[in-house]
Amino acid sequence: MGLLTEGSPLSWEETKALAEHVRRHGVEQFINLYSKLRDRTGDVLKWGDEVEYIIVKFDDVNQRATVSLRAEEVLPKLQEKELKDPQNVKSLWRPEYGAYMIEGTPGKPYGGLLAHFNIVEANMRYRRAEASALLKDGEVIMSITNFPRLGSPNFTSPPYKPTPDRGVSLSYFFPDQATFPGHPRYKTLAENIRKRRGNRMAINIPVFRDVNTKIPIDDYHKILPDLAKPDSVYLDAMGLGMGCCCLQVTFQACCITEARTLYDQLAPLCPIMLALSAASPVYRGYLTDVDCRWNVVSASVDCRTREELGLEPLKNDKFRIHKSRYDSIDSYLSPEHEKYNDIEVVHDPAVYRRLREGGIDHPLAIHVAHLFIRDTVSLFSEKVHQDDENDTDHFENIQSTNWQTMRFKPPPPNSPIGWRVEFRPCDAQLTDFENAAYVCFVVLLTRVILTYNLKFVMPISKVDENMQRAQRRGACASQRFWWRRDVRSQDADTYLEMTVHEIINGKEGVFPGLIPLIESYLSGMDVDADTHCSVQQYLKLIQRRASGEILTMASWMREFIDKHPQYKKDSIVTEKINYDLLKTAYGIQSGTIPAPTLLGSSNVSKTNDDIPKAFSKMMSKDCP
Ligand code: ADP
Ligand code: MG
Numbered sequence: 001m002g003l004l005t006e007g008s009p010l011s012w013e014e015t016k017a018l019a020e021h022v023r024r025h026g027v028e029q030f031i032n033l034y035s036k037l038r039d040r041t042g043d044v045l046k047w048g049d050e051v052e053y054i055i056v057k058f059d060d061v062n063q064r065a066t067v068s069l070r071a072e073e074v075l076p077k078l079q080e081k082e083l084k085d086p087q088n089v090k091s092l093w094r095p096e097y098g099a100y101m102i103e104g105t106p107g108k109p110y111g112g113l114l115a116h117f118n119i120v121e122a123n124m125r126y127r128r129a130e131a132s133a134l135l136k137d138g139e140v141i142m143s144i145t146n147f148p149r150l151g152s153p154n155f156t157s158p159p160y161k162p163t164p165d166r167g168v169s170l171s172y173f174f175p176d177q178a179t180f181p182g183h184p185r186y187k188t189l190a191e192n193i194r195k196r197r198g199n200r201m202a203i204n205i206p207v208f209r210d211v212n213t214k215i216p217i218d219d220y221h222k223i224l225p226d227l228a229k230p231d232s233v234y235l236d237a238m239g240l241g242m243g244c245c246c247l248q249v250t251f252q253a254c255c256i257t258e259a260r261t262l263y264d265q266l267a268p269l270c271p272i273m274l275a276l277s278a279a280s281p282v283y284r285g286y287l288t289d290v291d292c293r294w295n296v297v298s299a300s301v302d303c304r305t306r307e308e309l310g311l312e313p314l315k316n317d318k319f320r321i322h323k324s325r326y327d328s329i330d331s332y333l334s335p336e337h338e339k340y341n342d343i344e345v346v347h348d349p350a351v352y353r354r355l356r357e358g359g360i361d362h363p364l365a366i367h368v369a370h371l372f373i374r375d376t377v378s379l380f381s382e383k384v385h386q387d388d389e390n391d392t393d394h395f396e397n398i399q400s401t402n403w404q405t406m407r408f409k410p411p412p413p414n415s416p417i418g419w420r421v422e423f424r425p426c427d428a429q430l431t432d433f434e435n436a437a438y439v440c441f442v443v444l445l446t447r448v449i450l451t452y453n454l455k456f457v458m459p460i461s462k463v464d465e466n467m468q469r470a471q472r473r474g475a476c477a478s479q480r481f482w483w484r485r486d487v488r489s490q491d492a493d494t495y496l497e498m499t500v501h502e503i504i505n506g507k508e509g510v511f512p513g514l515i516p517l518i519e520s521y522l523s524g525m526d527v528d529a530d531t532h533c534s535v536q537q538y539l540k541l542i543q544r545r546a547s548g549e550i551l552t553m554a555s556w557m558r559e560f561i562d563k564h565p566q567y568k569k570d571s572i573v574t575e576k577i578n579y580d581l582l583k584t585a586y587g588i589q590s591g592t593i594p595a596p597t598l599l600g601s602s603n604v605s606k607t608n609d610d611i612p613k614a615f616s617k618m619m620s621k622d623c624p
């Protein structure tokens with residue numbers, strides 16, 4: 001998303017009254033865009049990461065850590081260079097949901113040279129240093145997925161009291177001041193999503209039952225008996241989910257067909273990468289039974305009404321809807337994968353018919369008609385009336401509030417940008433080394449998929465099952481996941497359950513493993529020594545995480561907490577434990593504290609700011 005322009009948000013009542021208007025025009029805009037750009041071809045691989053960060057503040061005297069609500073002060077400074085010279089900056093900075101969050105991307109997307117893998121981490125370091133230079137008073141930037149005590153008393157600096165009876169979030173835990181104040185989008189979303197739902201948000205995360213864990217963990221099940229469960233950590237605000245950080249990667253395909261292929265083939269990889277990136281086991285100061293953020297964020301923006309949830313018969317609403325607007329994808333996009341769409345794809349039949357009349361094929365029309373079952377939850381008065389031939393804001397309005405594991409991104413109007421696909425499941429990793437490793441791994445896999453014509457696609461119901469397994473405590477080491485038995489055959493539709501280790505590193509006589517497939521792809525490529533070294537280090541990290549030789553951040557955090565002298569085996573992460581945990585994590589992130597159980601022994605790459613000139617062989621293939 002580009003720099004957010006200021007605007008005047010409409011009230012929920014006004015927004016709701018315009019829901020059909022946004023849908024109708026959004027669909028026309030997609031049809032126009034599609035008919036102009038469907039045949040666009042010859043784009044090359046370009047790609048870029050997005051990393052979200054939390055501004056943490058350490059109070060060493062009192063041994064406390066809080067989130068610092070200073071994104072609004074820091075962001076304009078981070079954006080100064082871009083405003084002066086948008087084409088020649090090394091980084092781009094954007095706001096995120098939390099008033100303590102910032103999002104950084106490279107200044108320009110990377111290209112299709114293998115050597116580009118060697119500048120990713122250097123760019124991430126540059127971003128971290130650039131943002132860190134603007135901090136003060138014990139503040140640091142951390143790419144942790146969730147601040148462990150987010151929503152606990154006084155978790156912000158400055159401290160604010162939550163207001164459960166007024167404001168936008170109506171939260172017992174998350175004060176409105178913790179929502180990014182610099183643009184109306186965020187508070188508007190919080191308020192409208194809650195109002196659409198017709199109730200307080202209800203996120204229940206099963207608590208981790210340690211030997212001394214008390215059930216019920218607190219009294220919220222008494223205060224809110226319809227919403228809070230006694231054996232769960234109850235959260236009640238969009239910010240307690242959307243205030244988590246993630247790692248995303250977007251890549252450009254040569255044409256729409258390739259984009260659809262990559263969207264489909266990467267969807268089954270989402271749960272595997274979610275398990276492998278798991279980094280968020282603690283919520284509101286409690287150790288939970290989940291390892292990653294996905295379902296938490298999903299419930300934090302679940303704006304379905306009681307009718308849509310199936311709790312009451314349909315009367316005012318149109319559909320019974322099975323998933324939150326933040327969830328895993330519901331259908332594949334390529335015509336040849338239609339048979340794997342085995343769950344009900346709830347869609348608006350009128351929208352579907354209109355898309356078909358507009359020349360859009362069945363799977364793409366179903367996809368868009370599915371996105372368009374959602375109402376707009378944020379509308380600005382300046383944007384109500386648009387030119388459907390040239391604007392795409394209404395389409396983007398619905399598209400950008402469908403937060404799914406994969407996103408199919410059409411080219412923006414009148415731009416040099418092509419059809420893109422975004423990979424969205426990963427929890428953010430602590431270090432630049434890890435974040436670089438994860439994104440390079442995914443981008444390399446896209447090349448392997450295209451080069452060897454691999455098929456990862458499996459019935460969507462199995463991908464959904466894998467998504468749930470991926471989030472369980474210790475999933476990376478102990479869960480099994482549905483996987484295609486033969487990824488080289490286009491039609492042998494048999495599946496087996498394998499561990500992350502077997503999927504990533506291979507299983508003798510059964511599956512070659514994703515890393516060996518990448519190695520075999522790389523063996524045919526010419527590359528400079530530094531890039532080769534870095535890529536090998538990145539693959540080694542993934543390989544070791546998958547095999548259990550080193551821990552996920554989630555497991556590492558569990559171990560740290562368990563060994564902490566103040567931990568009473570009661571699932572409670574106190575202020576002091578939180579402080580020590582984050583201090584140690586910050587030391588690891590800065591390279592001053594070794595963490596062999598998290599990162600292994602060799603975790604230094606040869607990352608560099610520039611790409612060597614001599615090696616210019618492109619990774620992308622010619623367009624089919
Ligand atoms: P959003 O928040 O909508 O996903 P961002 O602009 O924050 O979008 O991030 C998009 C990512 O896509 C960035 O890493 C950026 O470098 C990358 N990117 C930009 N242009 C292209 C392109 N033509 N092809 C692929 N990726 C691109
Ligand atoms: Mg972004």
Ligand code: MG
Pocket residue numbers: 050052096103
């Ligand atoms: Mg973001």
Ligand code: MG
Pocket residue numbers: 096097
């Ligand atoms: Mg976001």
Ligand code: MG
Pocket residue numbers: 050248422
């Ligand atoms: Mg993104």
